[in-house]
Amino acid sequence: MKENIVIIGGGAAGLEAAGQLIRLGYSPIIVEKEDHLGGHLAEWHCLFPDMTPASDIVGRLAGAVSDANIFTNTEILFINHLKDSYNVMLSNGVSIIARVILFTTGFRLFDAARKEEYGYGIYNQVITNSDLEHWFRTGDDDRIGSVPMEAVGFVHCVGSRDEKAGNAQCSKVCCITAVKQAIEMKKRFPDAMVYCFYMDLRMFGKKYEDFYISAQRDYGVRFIRGRVSEVSENIEGKVVVKAEDTLAGKPVRVTLDLLVLMAGMVCNPDSTKVASMIPLQTDSDGFLKSKDNILEITSSSRKGIFYAGACTGPKTVPETLAEARSAALDIHNFIESL
Amino acid sequence: MDFGFGIAPSSTINLDKVDRSRFTRLHELEPDVYKCMACGSCSSTCPAGRFSGMSVRKVILALQRGKEKEAVRMLKGCMLCGKCSMVCPRGINTRHLILSICRIYNEEQQ
Amino acid sequence: MIYQGKQKIWSEYQKEIPDDHWFYVRSCIRQNFFPGAEVMFMKICREELGKDIYETPYHTTCGGIAYHCDTIPQETVMTIVARQFSLMTEAGYENYAASCITSFGNYIEILETWNEFPEVETKIRELLWKACRREFVKPKYVAHASDLIYKFRNDIAARAKYRLVNRKTGEPLRVVEHIGCHYSKMFPSKGVGGAEYPYVLCGMIESWGGNVIDYPERRHCCGYGFRQYHVKANRGYSIANTHKKFESMEPYHPDMIITNCPGCPYFMDRWQYAISEIEGKTYGENGYGIPVLTYEEVASLVLGYDPWDIGLQLHQVAVEPLLDKMGIPYNPDEKYKGLNHKDIMRPELPGVLKCC
Numbered sequence: 001m002k003e004n005i006v007i008i009g010g011g012a013a014g015l016e017a018a019g020q021l022i023r024l025g026y027s028p029i030i031v032e033k034e035d036h037l038g039g040h041l042a043e044w045h046c047l048f049p050d051m052t053p054a055s056d057i058v059g060r061l062a063g064a065v066s067d068a069n070i071f072t073n074t075e076i077l078f079i080n081h082l083k084d085s086y087n088v089m090l091s092n093g094v095s096i097i098a099r100v101i102l103f104t105t106g107f108r109l110f111d112a113a114r115k116e117e118y119g120y121g122i123y124n125q126v127i128t129n130s131d132l133e134h135w136f137r138t139g140d141d142d143r144i145g146s147v148p149m150e151a152v153g154f155v156h157c158v159g160s161r162d163e164k165a166g167n168a169q170c171s172k173v174c175c176i177t178a179v180k181q182a183i184e185m186k187k188r189f190p191d192a193m194v195y196c197f198y199m200d201l202r203m204f205g206k207k208y209e210d211f212y213i214s215a216q217r218d219y220g221v222r223f224i225r226g227r228v229s230e231v232s233e234n235i236e237g238k239v240v241v242k243a244e245d246t247l248a249g250k251p252v253r254v255t256l257d258l259l260v261l262m263a264g265m266v267c268n269p270d271s272t273k274v275a276s277m278i279p280l281q282t283d284s285d286g287f288l289k290s291k292d293n294i295l296e297i298t299s300s301s302r303k304g305i306f307y308a309g310a311c312t313g314p315k316t317v318p319e320t321l322a323e324a325r326s327a328a329l330d331i332h333n334f335i336e337s338l
Numbered sequence: 339m340d341f342g343f344g345i346a347p348s349s350t351i352n353l354d355k356v357d358r359s360r361f362t363r364l365h366e367l368e369p370d371v372y373k374c375m376a377c378g379s380c381s382s383t384c385p386a387g388r389f390s391g392m393s394v395r396k397v398i399l400a401l402q403r404g405k406e407k408e409a410v411r412m413l414k415g416c417m418l419c420g421k422c423s424m425v426c427p428r429g430i431n432t433r434h435l436i437l438s439i440c441r442i443y444n445e446e447q448q
Numbered sequence: 449m450i451y452q453g454k455q456k457i458w459s460e461y462q463k464e465i466p467d468d469h470w471f472y473v474r475s476c477i478r479q480n481f482f483p484g485a486e487v488m489f490m491k492i493c494r495e496e497l498g499k500d501i502y503e504t505p506y507h508t509t510c511g512g513i514a515y516h517c518d519t520i521p522q523e524t525v526m527t528i529v530a531r532q533f534s535l536m537t538e539a540g541y542e543n544y545a546a547s548c549i550t551s552f553g554n555y556i557e558i559l560e561t562w563n564e565f566p567e568v569e570t571k572i573r574e575l576l577w578k579a580c581r582r583e584f585v586k587p588k589y590v591a592h593a594s595d596l597i598y599k600f601r602n603d604i605a606a607r608a609k610y611r612l613v614n615r616k617t618g619e620p621l622r623v624v625e626h627i628g629c630h631y632s633k634m635f636p637s638k639g640v641g642g643a644e645y646p647y648v649l650c651g652m653i654e655s656w657g658g659n660v661i662d663y664p665e666r667r668h669c670c671g672y673g674f675r676q677y678h679v680k681a682n683r684g685y686s687i688a689n690t691h692k693k694f695e696s697m698e699p700y701h702p703d704m705i706i707t708n709c710p711g712c713p714y715f716m717d718r719w720q721y722a723i724s725e726i727e728g729k730t731y732g733e734n735g736y737g738i739p740v741l742t743y744e745e746v747a748s749l750v751l752g753y754d755p756w757d758i759g760l761q762l763h764q765v766a767v768e769p770l771l772d773k774m775g776i777p778y779n780p781d782e783k784y785k786g787l788n789h790k791d792i793m794r795p796e797l798p799g800v801l802k803c804c
Contacts, residue, residue: 113453116644121453195353213428216372220365222402225376232664233449235699240664245351247376247399254353339725339799345691346684 003335004098006031006088008076008274011039012061012317013309013324014104019064020328026335028102029069031076031090033270037062039106045136047317048180049207057317075270079277086278086304099338100304100331103280103288104324105271107310110159110167110263118155118261123233125256128158128263129174132181144258149189153241153256154178155228156198160264160314169285171264172314175202178262179215186219194221195254197228197243205316224252231259265314278302287313298327306331356404360442364401367438370430374398380422380432390415394422394432397439410443449662454645461642465599466589471541472503473532475548476513478742481714484759485744486547489593492747496607497600501545504535512550512630516674522561523575526568529558530576534584544587545596549709552592553630556638559586590638592631594708594743598640598648601655609752612658614703615775621703623658624738625649626693626716628709629669649706652743656750665696671719672711687726690719694731694738701733704770705740716740721764724800735802737765749776756782761792766804780804 003026007014010032018028036042038058046053071092079101080087088096112120112128120126125143135141156178160171175198182194201223203209215221226244234240239259245252267286275288280300283289288311291299298307308327309320365371374395381393392415400409413436422432470493474486493499510532511525536544546552562569576582597604612621627646632639641647644667650660671689676682693716707713720737724730732738740763741749748758755776760767761783771778783804786792797803 113456116457116642119453119644121456122450122645124450193353213373216375217369220372223375230667232666233662234664237449245399245403247395248351248403250403251350252353252403253350341683341722341726342680343684343687344726345723346688348688348692 002027003100004029004096005100005102005331006086006096006098007102007104009039009104009106009271009309009311010034010037010070010072011104011106011309012041012057013106013311013320013327014039014102015058015061015065016321016324017102017104017308017328017331018068019061020325021331022065022068024328024332026332027067027069028065029096029098030065030071031074031088032070032072033075035073037065037070037072040109041317043130043133043137045133045184046180048176049205049211051180076274076277079274081278098304100306100334102306102308102327102331103271103275103300103311104308105268105274105288105311107265107287107314108268108270110165110171110266112158112261112263114165115158115162115261117230118158118228118259119231119233119239120261123231123239123259124237125233125239126231126259126261128261129177129181130263132185132260136181136184147237147257149185149192149257151193151195151254151256152182152185152189152258152260153228153239153254154182154194154196154260154262156196156201156262157227158261158263159266160262161199166286167264167266169264169314170202172202172204173316174262174264176205176208176211178260179203179208179212179221181260182221183211183215183219186215186221192257194219195256196221196223197226197241198223199225199227205318226252265310268311271311278305280305283312285313287311298323298330304334306334351403353403356402358402360406361401364438364442367442368431368435370428371398371435373428373430375428377427379425379427383421383425385419385421386415386417392416394436397436401439401443406443409439413440454647457645458641458647461637461640461647463591463595463638463640464589465591465595465640466543467499467599469500469541470502470543470545470591470596471536471539471587472501472545472593473507473510473547473551474503475546475551475710476509477714478547478710481710481762482742482745482759483762484748484757485742488748488753488758489547489597489744492604492744492751493596493600496751497603502539502541504539507532507535510546510548510551510554512548512554513674515554516550517678518675523572525554526558526561526572527575527579529555530572530584531580531582533586534576534582536587537583537585542585542588544590545593546590547593547710549592549628550630550711552590553628553634555587555590556635559590560635562586592639592648592708594631594648595640597743597747598651601652604747604750605655605657608656608750610750610774610776612653612656612704612746612750612774614773616773620657620659621770621773622661622700623653624661624663624666624697624700624702624705625653626666626670626705626707626709626712628707628712631708649708649743652746653706656746661697661700661702663697663700665693668693668696670707670709670712670715672715674711677711677715686715687719687722690715691723691727694720694723697738698731702738703773704746705738706743706746707740708743713740713742717764721798721801724798728800730801732765733769735800736769737801739763739765739767739770741767741770749774752776754778754782756785757787764801764803766802768804 044054281289636643
C-alpha cells in the first residue's frame with residue numbers, strides 16, 4: 001500500500017509497530033537518530049523476570065523490519081502541517097509527505113549527576129543502573145572488577161518520585177530492575193552484602209513478586225526501607241551512605257564498595273522538540289499527552305499523529321510492545337477510514 | 339573535667355559494625371527468615387505484643403541490625419501460641435523461627 | 449574522587465559578585481570570638497586591594513539568632529532587616545555584604561520571601577515606616593564576605609608572603625574547609641559552588657597553595673545549631689556533632705580547618721578542648737589540636753600580617769604548629785601582649801589538650 005507512515009524512533013516501540021504495519025501490508029519509514037536500532041534496549045544486558053538476553057529481543061524485533069525503510073543517524077529537522085498531511089524534513093535531505101506519523105521517541109534516563117548528594121560523576125564508586133548493565137554486557141568497567149566487592153548498595157527512585165528533580169512520577173521499572181541487578185551481583189559476588197534502599201517496592205508485573213522473594217530468600221539481598229540522603233567517600237575510596245532505616249526508626253550508615261543509582265525515566269527532550277514542531281501537547285509529567293489516558297492512549301489530539309511506548313510515560317518492555325501493536329492497529333483503522 | 343554534659347551517644351545503626359555470624363547460622367536453619375517483608379501482620383495479631391512489646395517483625399529486624407539483646411528480651415514475651423504463623427502472608431513458620439532464635443542466641447549468652 | 453566532576457558542579461553554581469562598593473555589616477558574635485577577623489577583612493579590602501567598603505555604627509543585629517531560636521516572629525526579623533537596608537540606601541550603596549553566615553542566609557531568605565509574597569514586603573515597608581520613618585531600596589547584590597575574599601583570592605595570592613605549603617617538605621597543607629549551614633543549604637544557587645560541594649573556601653585554599661580534604665562528614669553541621677548549644681541540656685548533642693566531624697576527618701591528618709561562619713570556627717575550636725577533657729583525645733599532632741581559622745585570618749597570614757596582630761592568641765587550639773609549618777615567624781613573648789603592648793594575661797592551660 002502506498003501510504004507513507006513515518007515512525008520517529010527505532011527503539012522497541014518503533015520496531016514492533018513497524019513490524020506489525022509491515023504485516024498489515026504497509027511500508028513504514030523508521031527514522032532513528034542513533035547509528036543503530038533498539039534504543040535503550042540495545043544497551044541492556046538481560047531483562048526481568050526470566051533473564052531474557054536483551055540482544056535476542058532486539059534481534060527479533062529488528063529481524064521483523066528488515067524490509068522497512070530505515071534511516072539511522074537521522075534526525076527530524078522540521079515538520080510542516082499541510083492540508084491533510086505532514087511534510088517531514090529529515091537531516092539526510094530526504095523529505096516525506098505523510099498522512100500518518102507515529103511517535104516512538106521513548107524516554108531519557110534521568111541524569112543521576114543532578115542528584116548532587118549522591119555524588120555521581122564525583123565519587124568513583126558511584127555508578128548508575130545503566131553503567132552496571134553496560135558492565136554485565138561488556139565486562140568493561142574498571143570500577144567494578146578491580147576492587148573486592150564486599151558490600152554493594154542500590155538506591156531506588158533516583159530522579160523518580162522526586163518533585164525537586166522535576167519528576168513526580170514513578171519510573172515503574174526501577175524497582176524490579178534493582179532486584180534483577182542485585183541478584184546478578186549476588187551471582188557474581190556471592191559473599192558480598194547487597195543492600196537495596198527503597199521507599200516502596202512496586203512489584204506489579206507478572207512474576208515480579210516471585211523475583212523479589214527469590215532475591216530475599218535465595219540470594220539474601222537485604223532491603224532497607226529508607227531513601228539515601230547523602231553519599232560521601234572515605235579515605236580508602238569507598239562509598240559511605242547515610243539513610244534512615246524507617247522500619248527501625250533509626251538512622252543507618254554503611255560503607256560500600258559500589259553504589260548503584262537506579263536512574264529513572266524522564267521525558268526525552270528530543271521527543272518534546274519534535275512534538276513542538278506540530279505542535280503536540282505535553283502532559284503534566286512532561287511526557288507527550290495522549291488524547292485520553294485510558295481509552296486512547298496511542299492517539300494524540302492531532303489527526304494522523306499516534307504514540308507508542310515510553311514517549312507518553314514510563315513503561316516496561318511488554319507494555320511498550322503491546323502499545324506498539326495497538327498503535328499499528330489504530331493506524332490501520334485510521335488509514336481505512338480516510 | 340565535668341562540664342555537666344557529655345558527648346551524646348549516636349542512635350545511628352552502623353551496618354559496618356554488625357556481627358552477622360549468629361544471624362548467618364540462624365539463616366542456615368531458617369532460610370525463610372529472609373522472606374520477611376515487614377508487613378507487621380504477626381505483631382498486630384500477637385496476643386502478647388500489646389502487653390510485653392513482643393513483635394516478631396521487630397525481632398527479625400533487630401537481629402539484622404545487631405540489636406540482639408533487645409531481640410532476645412522481646413522474645414521473652416512470646417507464649418508460642420502460633421497465631422503469627424497463621425497470619426504470615428509469606429508462610430514463614432514463625433513458631434519454629436522463634437525456637438531457633440532462642441536456641442542460637444541463648445547458647446551465645448550462656 | 450573525580451575532580452572534574454566537582455569542577456562541573458562548581459561551574460554551574462557561579463554567582464555574580466560585583467568588584468567594588470560594598471555596604472558591610474558585621475556579625476553580632478564574631479568580634480568576641482575572633483576579634484581580628486572583621487578588622488582584617490576591611491583592612492585587606494581597603495588597604496591591600498583598594499576597595500570601597502563602607503560600614504556604619506548604626507547597624508544592629510539582623511535578628512537571625514533570635515529568629516532561629518524561635519524567640520521572635522518573622523515579621524520582626526524582616527523589619528530589622530528592612531532597617532539595615534535603609535541604612536544601606538541612605539549611604540548610597542546597592543551591594544550588601546554580610547560578615548555573618550546566618551545573617552547572609554537571613555537576608556537571602558527574606559528577599560526570596562518578598563519576591564514570592566510581595567504583599568509581605570509591602571507590610572514590612574509599612575511597619576518600618578511606622579517604627580522609625582525609614583524607607584529602603586532592596587540591595588542589588590547580596591554577598592557573604594567570604595564571597596568577596598573568594599573573588600579576590602588570586603589578587604591575594606599574587607601579594608602572598610606565605611603559602612598554605614609546608615615550608616620544610618614543600619608539600620601543600622592538608623586543609624579541611626567547613627561552610628556554615630546557612631550559606632547555601634537553604635538556597636544552593638546563592639552560594640559559590642552550591643550546597644553539596646561549595647567552592648567558596650576550596651577556591652581560596654587552592655589559590656593559596658593548599659590541598660582540600662573531602663572527608664565523609666564534610667557536609668555535617670559543626671554542632672552549634674543555636675538552640676542545641678544555648679540550652680545546657682542540649683550541649684551533649686552539640687558536642688556529639690563536632691566529635692563526629694573530628695572522628696571522620698582524623699584519618700586525613702588535617703593541618704588546619706578554614707571556616708566562613710561565626711559559630712563553626714568557635715565550636716570546632718573550643719569543643720576540641722572539651723572533647724579532650726571528656727574523652728582524653730586530641731586530633732592534631734603531638735597532643736595539639738587542629739587549628740581552626742576564619743578565612744580572613746588565613747588571608748591575613750598569607751599576606752604576612754603578624755599572627756598576634758590578627759588575634760590568633762584568642763584561639764583555644766594553639767596555632768603555633770601551623771605557623772611553624774607555613775614558616776611564619778612569631779614572637780612567643782608577644783603572644784599575650786595587646787596592640788598597645790599591654791599585658792592581656794595568660795589563660796590557664798588545659799589538662800589534656802596541648803597548648804603553647
